[in-house]
Amino acid sequence: MSQWTSDELKKIEIAEELKIASFRHDGTLRKPVIILVVRVGDELYVRSVNGRTSAWFRGVQSRHEGQIRAGGVVKDVIFVEEPDPNINDQVDAAYATKYRRYAASIINSINSPDARAATIRLVPRSHVS
Secondary structure (H helix, E strand, O other): OOOOOHHHHHHHHHOOOEEEEEEOOOOOEOOOEEEOEEEEOOEEEEEOOOHHHOHHHHHHHHHOEEEEEEOOEEEEEEEEEOOOHHHHHHHHHHHHHHOOOOOHHHHHHHOOHHHHOOEEEEEEOOOOO
16 A cells, blocks of 8 residues: 655645545446545545445445545545544544535534444555556
8 A cells, every 4th residue: 555645635635525436346437426525634534424325335345446536636545444433533523624614514414423434544556567
């Protein structure tokens, strides 16, 4: 696995939205879905506002690999579930700060228990030939 560059982190952090697509079993990408993304330290996180039952989240669970696009960055990633409540508290705060100009209902939805249970850390994937 590799790490995000400083430039990638900055570009994705300021992006309003992120397009996420998981790989199917045959290696093709599913249709991208637009979601909200936050940065905590040198890590990037996304959540499914509809929890673990949403279609894109279920797709992520099949191979745990996909591709993201945000802020001019296109990157293959590994999807890693984040169960740590302390990290999830930091993700809550990051969502509340980044998207504070939106209605409170949006923040409440993205920080709900169902959404917290569907928190994914995006890890850049190294290409191995």
